[in-house]
Amino acid sequence: MSIVRTKNVNFRFNNLEQILTNINLNIPEGSIYGFLGPNGAGKTTTLKLLLGLLTIQQGEIDIFNKSLTNNRIDILNHIGSMIESPSIYSHLSAFENLKVIGTIFNSSNERINEILTIVGLSNTGSKIAGNFSLGMKQRLSLGIALLNNPKLLILDEPTNGLDPNGIIEIRELLKNINKIYGTTIIISSHILSEIEKLVSHLAIIDKGSLLFQGTIGDLNSMQQNSINVILETNDNKSALLILNEMYVECLEIESKIQFQFVSNELTSEIINNLINSGIRVYELSKEKHNLENIFMNLIQK
């Protein structure tokens, strides 16, 4: 069942620059949904539209099976969010920051202390948030997003500016939240490697258009279909002729021949033909495309 569904969402600023074109998102309940794209691709704009921070111009957004336009407040009751940099009041302590937001949600002091423990800030006492490190600020911001025990968590690049340790901490925290509370999480990033270990589903956006949407399994299938074979011989010219005779599409890059992997049988046949023709094979290797390559290929198309 989809918890978020958008239909043909288009958006432009000042009636000039088209930011989003026909965005159709389908986010399953209970998933960790990675929203991936380079800087300026339209990720933040999409997330702002989902949160009602930008007014929808064209298309439809349904969250929890309700129209966002007509049920904004009701929907926001069940959403926690963190958009771009942390939004925290620097003159207040972590507890006071949570209390400011908790007052709106009728959160008890026990709930606030529980959140402080979850995000690892229970020992900050009266230290004001302005004196926190970036990682602590991110965790406090995440704590604010978790305060109302949301069904849906929308996080825009939550690991921006964090060191590798901080990234791992946030990743583990989100995994636990998803696992324990069943919270659906939408997390945007411009670096696939940062979220590929976390997400169950993925969307790739570039220049305002959705290029891919599916499970990590779907993306892995794409990976299987795009393995290249690299071949190095003592006579590439003759080798290319033989490959052409076998109807294998290939090209020569930096004194190496590259062709797409089809099957082990065909690869074996190619090797036999080359050796039988007196060509020495120095190297034959499979170049596996990792998810990052696929992402790069998608956005460069």
Next chain:
Amino acid sequence: MSASFVKTFQSEWLKKKKSLASWLVIIGAFFVPFIYIISRLIYHENTVRDFSSKNFWNIYWIHRSWEMMALFLLPVGIILVVGLITQIENKNNAWKQLHTLPISYTTIYFSKLSIIITMMVQFFIIYNIGVYLTVLVPYMIINNCQYPPSPFPFKELLIQNLKYFIDCLPIIALQFLLSFRLKNFVAPMGIGFLIWISSFIALRWKHGIYIPYSYTMYNYTNPDNHKSYLNYDFSIHTFAIIYTIIFILFGYYIYIKNLDKS
């Protein structure tokens, strides 16, 4: 009053805790009384004489105590406090957080405005306590100083406070509108100071009454100054209320119509 408004108001009240604006209200309210206390202690002979005057409360106390406030500190203080309160969201990049809470935009707008008006009430209460201390402290410290014998003018005090409070409202409303619209901290304050200085310059100009920041000044100098050349009998306080309503509604309209709430 809806539960949502009450919760948002409480949240906003917590937010301003320890902020510069809340300190400014306390320090600003005690500043003038503190100067008066020092002055009355230094010039204690004059103090003894003034205290024995039968017009002490109305002339030496109520009227004089508002001089610095009406002309300078009240308009300047409001410009600063309103700027600092709205700046809490701008500085902390927190508008987007506020706008993703399950609260209507109307509640957000009016709860923030209510916070500022409540802070003004707080300011007036502290200021009046401070002003009363300008009598009590010299009376207790200076030898032979008698407590002013004439009856304490409760009614006049309340009326004067109410008038100054109403006269402050257009400044609050316009500064609030500007601070909500302009994210920059300096711009609304710059505009505010410009209007305040213009009001000051235009104080003796017959059309000065139309400048919305001039009413505290008129209330101190001559509240009926304009009536000789205007054909209608509006008081400056009526002008203040009309301006306040216009600014609040216009500010609300442009806030609601702003399509980008991040």
